[in-house]
Amino acid sequence: MSQLRADAAGPGAVRARPMSPFLGVWRWHVTMAASICTRVSGGALYVGLLIVVGLALSLAAGPDAYNRYAGLLGSPLGLLILFGITVANFYHLAAGVRHLAFDSGKGFLPTTANITAWLCFAFAIVASVTVFAIGLMLRA
Amino acid sequence: MAEFTLPKNSKVTKGKHHPAPQGARKIKTFKVYRYDPEIDANPRWDTYDVDVGACGPMVLDAILHIKNTVDPTLAIRRSCREGVCGSCSINLGGRNTLACTHAWSDVPGNQITISPLPHMPVIKDLVADLSLFFAQYESIEPWLHTDTPEPQKEWVQTPEDRGLVDGLYECILCACCSTACPSYWWNQEKYLGPAALLQAYRWLADSRDEARGERLDYLEDPFKLYRCHTIMNCAQVCPKGLNPAKAIASIKAMLVDRVV
Numbered sequence: 157m158s159q160l161r162a163d164a165a166g167p168g169a170v171r172a173r174p175m176s177p178f179l180g181v182w183r184w185h186v187t188m189a190a191s192i193c194t195r196v197s198g199g200a201l202y203v204g205l206l207i208v209v210g211l212a213l214s215l216a217a218g219p220d221a222y223n224r225y226a227g228l229l230g231s232p233l234g235l236l237i238l239f240g241i242t243v244a245n246f247y248h249l250a251a252g253v254r255h256l257a258f259d260s261g262k263g264f265l266p267t268t269a270n271i272t273a274w275l276c277f278a279f280a281i282v283a284s285v286t287v288f289a290i291g292l293m294l295r296a
Numbered sequence: 297m298a299e300f301t302l303p304k305n306s307k308v309t310k311g312k313h314h315p316a317p318q319g320a321r322k323i324k325t326f327k328v329y330r331y332d333p334e335i336d337a338n339p340r341w342d343t344y345d346v347d348v349g350a351c352g353p354m355v356l357d358a359i360l361h362i363k364n365t366v367d368p369t370l371a372i373r374r375s376c377r378e379g380v381c382g383s384c385s386i387n388l389g390g391r392n393t394l395a396c397t398h399a400w401s402d403v404p405g406n407q408i409t410i411s412p413l414p415h416m417p418v419i420k421d422l423v424a425d426l427s428l429f430f431a432q433y434e435s436i437e438p439w440l441h442t443d444t445p446e447p448q449k450e451w452v453q454t455p456e457d458r459g460l461v462d463g464l465y466e467c468i469l470c471a472c473c474s475t476a477c478p479s480y481w482w483n484q485e486k487y488l489g490p491a492a493l494l495q496a497y498r499w500l501a502d503s504r505d506e507a508r509g510e511r512l513d514y515l516e517d518p519f520k521l522y523r524c525h526t527i528m529n530c531a532q533v534c535p536k537g538l539n540p541a542k543a544i545a546s547i548k549a550m551l552v553d554r555v556v
């Protein structure tokens with residue numbers, strides 16, 4: 157197959173064939189955004205897991221270390237990162253359920269897939285805001 | 297690793313502008329990808345102000361109008377001009393479609409961007425090299441495989457069984473779906489792509505075919521089949537309204553079925 161690419165100049169051509177534009181011209185569907193967000197949120201969850209591991213380690217290292225770590229997480233920047241991880245978590249959860257439906261052969265109609273993609277985004281935002289609202293209320 | 301931008305020799309530069317002729321009634325601007333293999337230069341975007349009042353309703357009509365009246369060097373594949381042959385597939389306003397069945401009045405905005413099918417080697421202008429695409433189609437052996445002796449008259453099928461290949465056999469191999477797929481953009485040497493997989497399922501679903509096991513063996517591969525991540529671009533752009541994503545899911549289900 158790669159042979160097809162190797163002699164790609166073609167008769168009369170003076171240089172190798174160019175590659176046609178792809179991401180630069182593509183007009184995205186919401187389903188494509190949903191797919192890339194599933195990947196990105198999955199990556200973000202690794203970071204989230206490291207934060208949780210850090211929490212466990214600080215807990216094991218004694219009250220001083222724990223208080224400093226908890227203070228860091230409770231700072232505005234810490235809260236922003238935690239909010240991002242929470243959104244990623246809820247989005248990934250919803251996208252996982254969506255893919256479960258796909259794997260059982262359901263939801264493939266483009267209109268259905270569009271709706272479920274929007275639902276995943278909406279769920280992620282609503283659930284995250286709710287969790288943070290509850291959390292901040294309990295802290296206050 | 298997937299690359300997100302075009303290689304150096306493929307970056308598209310600004311090209312020529314062709315103004316509308318005197319006395320044009322209704323003008324639309326077409327921004328067209330141009331590449332001439334006989335000139336040592338990068339591809340370019342040429343813009344054409346077309347008097348759409350003087351040409352037919354479809355994008356293909358406008359392209360042929362440009363070719364006939366402004367620039368005869370513009371290259372495009374086309375044949376049937378009615379959505380049956382699958383030759384004139386292009387990227388139109390950021391989505392893949394057939395130039396012959398898409399009206400220019402349906403493209404949003406005053407400027408219509410036309411480029412070859414995405415992430416493919418370009419032979420000239422709007423003509424992409426589809427050799428790999430067709431080699432992949434050939435690799436799924438798109439013909440009937442049987443072991444039992446051939447019947448005297450014909451291989452028979454109930455209307456219900458025949459119905460199972462509806463939504464599969466209509467594919468015209470225009471490559472709109474495969475070249476819309478980001479997985480295919482980044483793994484096209486290993487991933488078969490939506491079109492070839494839709495056709496693979498067309499033969500898996502055929503009640504007369506007797507090679508289901510071998511066909512599934514061929515597809516059971518981390519790249520050939522499982523690079524599909526249900527991004528859905530294939531089903532979103534298919535000009536025939538087919539659903540390769542669903543067919544791929546059906547193949548995955550068949551692979552599960554045979555081990556559980």
